Amino acid sequence: MSRIQAAFEKLKVQQRKALIPFVTAGDPNPQVTVPLMHGLVEAGADVIELGVPFSDPMADGPTIQRASERALKHNVSLRDVLGMVAEFRKQNATTPVVLMGYGNPIEAMGWETFAKRCAEVGVDGVLTVDFPPEESHEAFAHLEAHGLDPIFLLAPTTSDERIAEVAKLARGYVYYVSLKGVTGAGHLDLGAIAEKLPHLRKYISLPIGVGFGIRDAQTALAVARLCDGVVVGSRIVQEVENSNEQDVVANVGKLVKELRVAIDQA
Amino acid sequence: MYNYPDSKGHFGPYGGIYMAETLMPAVEELRRQYEHFRGDPEFKSEFEYELKHYVGRPSPIYHAKRLSEHFGGAQIYLKREDLNHTGAHKINNAIGQALLAKRMGKKRVIAETGAGMHGVATATVAARFGMECVVYMGAEDVQRQAPNVFRMKLLGATVIPVESGSRTLKDACNEAIRDWVTNVETTFYIFGTAAGPHPYPMMVRDFQCVIGNEARVQMPELIGRQPDVVLACVGGGSNAIGMFHPYIDVPNVKLIGVEAGGHGIESGSHAAPLTGNAKVGVLHGNKVYLMQDENGQIIETHSISAGLDYPGVGPEHCLLKDIHRAEYVAINDDEAIAAFDALCRYEGIIPALESSHALAHAMKIAPTMGKDKVLLVNLSGRGDKDMNTVAKIKGITL
Numbered sequence: 001m002s003r004i005q006a007a008f009e010k011l012k013v014q015q016r017k018a019l020i021p022f023v024t025a026g027d028p029n030p031q032v033t034v035p036l037m038h039g040l041v042e043a044g045a046d047v048i049e050l051g052v053p054f055s056d057p058m059a060d061g062p063t064i065q066r067a068s069e070r071a072l073k074h075n076v077s078l079r080d081v082l083g084m085v086a087e088f089r090k091q092n093a094t095t096p097v098v099l100m101g102y103g104n105p106i107e108a109m110g111w112e113t114f115a116k117r118c119a120e121v122g123v124d125g126v127l128t129v130d131f132p133p134e135e136s137h138e139a140f141a142h143l144e145a146h147g148l149d150p151i152f153l154l155a156p157t158t159s160d161e162r163i164a165e166v167a168k169l170a171r172g173y174v175y176y177v178s179l180k181g182v183t184g185a186g187h188l189d190l191g192a193i194a195e196k197l198p199h200l201r202k203y204i205s206l207p208i209g210v211g212f213g214i215r216d217a218q219t220a221l222a223v224a225r226l227c228d229g230v231v232v233g234s235r236i237v238q239e240v241e242n243s244n245e246q247d248v249v250a251n252v253g254k255l256v257k258e259l260r261v262a263i264d265q266a
Numbered sequence: 267m268y269n270y271p272d273s274k275g276h277f278g279p280y281g282g283i284y285m286a287e288t289l290m291p292a293v294e295e296l297r298r299q300y301e302h303f304r305g306d307p308e309f310k311s312e313f314e315y316e317l318k319h320y321v322g323r324p325s326p327i328y329h330a331k332r333l334s335e336h337f338g339g340a341q342i343y344l345k346r347e348d349l350n351h352t353g354a355h356k357i358n359n360a361i362g363q364a365l366l367a368k369r370m371g372k373k374r375v376i377a378e379t380g381a382g383m384h385g386v387a388t389a390t391v392a393a394r395f396g397m398e399c400v401v402y403m404g405a406e407d408v409q410r411q412a413p414n415v416f417r418m419k420l421l422g423a424t425v426i427p428v429e430s431g432s433r434t435l436k437d438a439c440n441e442a443i444r445d446w447v448t449n450v451e452t453t454f455y456i457f458g459t460a461a462g463p464h465p466y467p468m469m470v471r472d473f474q475c476v477i478g479n480e481a482r483v484q485m486p487e488l489i490g491r492q493p494d495v496v497l498a499c500v501g502g503g504s505n506a507i508g509m510f511h512p513y514i515d516v517p518n519v520k521l522i523g524v525e526a527g528g529h530g531i532e533s534g535s536h537a538a539p540l541t542g543n544a545k546v547g548v549l550h551g552n553k554v555y556l557m558q559d560e561n562g563q564i565i566e567t568h569s570i571s572a573g574l575d576y577p578g579v580g581p582e583h584c585l586l587k588d589i590h591r592a593e594y595v596a597i598n599d600d601e602a603i604a605a606f607d608a609l610c611r612y613e614g615i616i617p618a619l620e621s622s623h624a625l626a627h628a629m630k631i632a633p634t635m636g637k638d639k640v641l642l643v644n645l646s647g648r649g650d651k652d653m654n655t656v657a658k659i660k661g662i663t664l
Binding site: 054055056057058059061062065069072075077078079102103104105106107108109129130131132134135152153154155157158159162177180181182185 | 286430436444447450545546547548
C-alpha cells in the first residue's frame with residue numbers, strides 16, 4: 001500500500017479529513033525547507049505538497065510565482081528538491097510527499113531517471129500541472145513502474161468525459177481545483193463545490209482533495225465537510241513571504257495548526 | 267505526403283496540448299469550433315473579404331533591383347507584408363481568430379505581444395468587430411516599443427505591462443494564459459504565433475498561409491517560375507510558416523528560416539533555439555526546441571528585435587528542421603541592423619527589425635549565387651515601430 005493510500009485509510013478510520021499544505025521547495029532559501037516540512041507534520045499536515053520551482057509558472061498567481069523566484073535565486077533545481085525529500089525521509093518514514101510543478105524540469109532530467117530517483121528518495125506522488133492525461137501516458141508509465149502515484153487536477157470546467165479519463169489514470173488522490181483562475185485568486189463558491197463533489201464521486205473512487213482559494217480556518221472547515229482533504233497553498237506561501245527567515249517554521253506551524261483544529265471539527 | 271499535425275496536434279514528436287486542466291475544455295472547444303469553421307464556405311469567404319478590403323491583400327511582390335545589383339548576385343524579391351493594414355503579417359491571423367471569436371460569441375479578446383505588432387493587430391480587429399481588448403506586453407518591450415503601445419491605446423485596447431520574469435514576450439504569454447484561465451467563459455485568446463497548444467499552431471498557420479499561397483501565384487506571373495530560395499525570420503515562426511507551408515510540396519524551392527542570433531550563438535545571448543541546438547522541452551502548451559538551462563528552467567533570451575525575443579519556436583518548424591525540409595540559420599543583431607540600413611538606403615523601404623534578419627541572410631547568400639537565381643524574402647513588417655531602438659543604437663536621441 002502506498003504512503004498516500006495508507007494516510008487516507010487511517011484518516012477514514014479516524015473519521016478525519018486530510019490537511020494538505022503546499023510549500024515551494026527552497027523558499028525563501030534551501031536550508032528552511034526540510035525543517036519546514038517537519039514543522040508542517042508537527043502542526044498536523046497529513047500529506048505535503050512540495051512545489052518544484054519553475055521559471056514560468058503559468059497556472060500560478062503572483063504569490064506562488066514569487067515563491068518560485070525566491071527559490072530560483074538560490075538555483076534550487078529538481079535535483080536539489082529530491083535531495084530535500086531524501087533528507088526529510090531520514091526522520092519521517094510515513095508522511096506522504098507529493099511533488100507539484102511543471103513538466104519541463106522533469107523533461108530535462110528525463111522521466112525514467114526522475115521516477116527512479118523519486119522512488120529512491122521517498123517521493124510518493126507527482127502532480128505535473130501542464131501535463132494533462134492526453135500527454136501523460138508515456139511519462140506516467142515511468143511513474144507507475146516505480147510505484148509513484150500520478151495526481152491529477154480536475155476543474156469546474158472539466159467535462160464528464162475527461163473526469164472519467166482522469167479516474168482511470170489517477171492514483172493516490174484527485175485534486176479538485178475549486179475555482180476558475182490561477183492559484184491564490186478570488187473566493188471560492190462553497191455552493192458550487194457542494195454541488196460538484198457528489199457528481200465527481202460518481203466517477204472517482206479515490207479520495208478527493210479540494211484546493212484554490214482556501215484562505216482561512218473557517219473556509220477550510222466548510223470545504224472539509226464536503227471532501228476528503230483540504231489543500232492550502234497560497235495562504236501558506238504568503239506566510240512564508242511575510243515572515244523573517246528565522247520565524248518561517250514557527251509562523252507557518254501556527255497557521256497550519258489553526259487549519260488543523262478547524263478541519264477536525266468537520 | 268506531408269500532412270501535419272495529427273488529430274491530437276502533434277507534428278511528429280512536437281506540438282501537442284500541454285495545458286493546465288482548467289484550460290483543457292477551452293482548448294478542446296476551440297479545436298472543435300475551428301475544425302467546424304475551417305471547412306465552412308461562409309467563414310472562408312468572410313475571411314477572404316476582410317483580407318481583401320480591410321487588410322489590402324494581396325500584398326505585392328517587389329523586385330529589389332538596386333539592392334540586388336549592390337550585392338551582385340542572386341535577385342532579391344520581397345513579399346510586402348509590411349504594406350498590410352497595421353504594417354505586418356500579424357493582421358492576417360488576428361482577423362481569422364476574431365472571426366472565429368465572433369462565431370463563438372466571445373465579447374472579450376486578449377493577446378500577448380512582443381514587438382507590439384500582434385498587439386496592434388488584435389486591438390485593430392477588436393475595434394473593427396466591437397470587442398473588448400486586453401493586451402499583455404513585457405514591461406521591457408513596453409519601453410522599447412512605445413509607439414505601438416500608444417497605437418493600441420488609441421484603438422481602445424488596455425495594455426498591461428508585465429513585470430515578472432524577463433519582462434519580455436514569454437512573460438506576456440504567461441500572463442495572458444493566466445487571464446484566460448480566469449476568464450475562460452467570456453474570453454477568446456487571440457494567440458499571435460504558430461505555437462502554443464493545439465489547435466493554435468495549425469490555425470495560425472492556416473490563416474498565415476495566405477502569404478505563401480499568394481506568392482506561389484505571383485512569382486510565376488513575375489518571373490515565369492518559383493524562386494530558388496524562400497527566406498523568412500523565425501521567432502515563434504508565424505510569418506515563416508505562412509510563407510513556407512504552401513511551398514513544402516514544391517520541389518527545388520529551398521526554405522530558410524532565420525532566427526535571432528543576438529550577440530552571437532557562441533555568446534549564449536541569443537533567441538535561436540533551432541540554430542543553437544536547444545534541447546526539446548515543454549512551454550506554453552507545446553513541446554518544442556526550447557532554450558533552457560540544464561535543470562529545465564527557461565533562460566533569458568536576447569535579440570535586438572522584441573518580436574524574435576522568445577526562447578521557443580513553433581512545433582512545425584521543429585519538425586521541418588528534423589526532416590530537413592527547411593534549414594535554420596541565425597543572424598546577429600549587428601547584421602540585422604546593417605540589412606535594415608541597406609534596405610532603407612537602396613530601396614526606400616524601412617523594414618521591421620524582425621524582417622531585417624531574413625533580409626540579412628538573403629544579403630549574405632546572394633553574392634554567392636548567380637544573377638539568374640532568385641531569392642524571395644518575406645518582408646513581414648515595416649520598421650516604424652523600431653525608430654526608438656535604431657536611434658538608440660546609433661546614439662541618437664529622438
